[in-house]
Amino acid sequence: MARPRREDIESDNRREELIIAAAHLFRDKGYHGTSVREIARSINMRAGSPFYHFANKEDLLFACVEKGLKACLAELDAIDGEELSAFDRFRALTRTHLKCLLENRQDMLPLVVNEWQHLEGRNREEIMALRQRFELLWLKAFSDLNKAGLAPRADKLSCWFFLGALHAIPLWYDPQGKLSITELADRLVEETVRSARSPAARKL
Amino acid sequence: MARPRREDIESDNRREELIIAAAHLFRDKGYHGTSVREIARSINMRAGSPFYHFANKEDLLFACVEKGLKACLAELDAIDGEELSAFDRFRALTRTHLKCLLENRQDMLPLVVNEWQHLEGRNREEIMALRQRFELLWLKAFSDLNKAGLAPRADKLSCWFFLGALHAIPLWYDPQGKLSITELADRLVEETVRSARSPAARKL
């Protein structure tokens, strides 16, 4: 009796399909550049049907952004829980975060960088809270790096510069390029981590 | 006889006004999130009047992006022409680039980071060519830094990480904050420049 009927299951699938299709289009053409009909059509739905799953267009964007953020955050939190040196943790976090940004299945995370700004009210607040958790996690990683003598500073600015570089990668990344996602992540780590006692860090 | 009539001068002024108003709104709400009427209204114009100055909405975006790019590029080129050490040039370029991104009068440059993607055809090609000049200029600056022993590498990746960090600053910059634009630029320079012989650069 409490067992879900066939229709419910299918509805749930379509909901997920919608989120994935929407994320893809929002990413390519922006939130306002994508119509709900277009999203529907891309998965053979009729124009009005998405509103059976979401009260309005903004809620659909929210679902995309939230899904992307939570999926990535879960992976990062898992790494945070492992026993790792400051350097190894930093590298693992960077690799995973970049994988979330670039791997095809999840167009959701890149949306977080820009499109979340179109959210308002409660939707916006919830996403900002999730972003806050990201930032705290990364600030801690920088702080550990600093304590281990591998970063000259452990403040927000260092962290934001790093995240800026990381989040911009989807803008120029070429999947056909020579470097794998992991190698790319490692290059960014290499450019970020440095001895806190290096001449450049002391003097400049 | 060849002297411009009063109307022409006024038209030119309105055209500039339009670009500035459009850039401001495009920046806040995105290209597709801003209607032409909204831009017009913000400077007390009627709904159809912008189309006296621009053939269509996309051309207006193009004008914004082009103006922002060219203004910044002119300033950077001037610095490039000065006699400076690799480090001093790098710092001057960074300060100026960031000033173009953050100073109020010109909302145009931040558009270049994201909204230019909505351009098509010739408009798009022209902007891509200008962006190319930016990249070449910065690659050269990195190459000089490398030759001077102040950067472990001189490739595109280093340059793109740096530009990613730089272009993300408008997303979190607080004009009321403690750091001035110049101080912020100098912090980014400090994090980017390092001795090519530092332990971190050698080992990692």
Place this chain on the structure above:
DNA sequence: CCTACCGATCGGTAGG
């Protein structure tokens, strides 16, 4: 989830 539909708004134009 589809069919059929609505009011609002959009980019753009003609004519002055």
Place this chain on the structure above:
DNA sequence: CCTACCGATCGGTAGG
């Protein structure tokens, strides 16, 4: 540059 307007498209709804 304004007035007045157009066709197209949009987000969203009712009713099944």
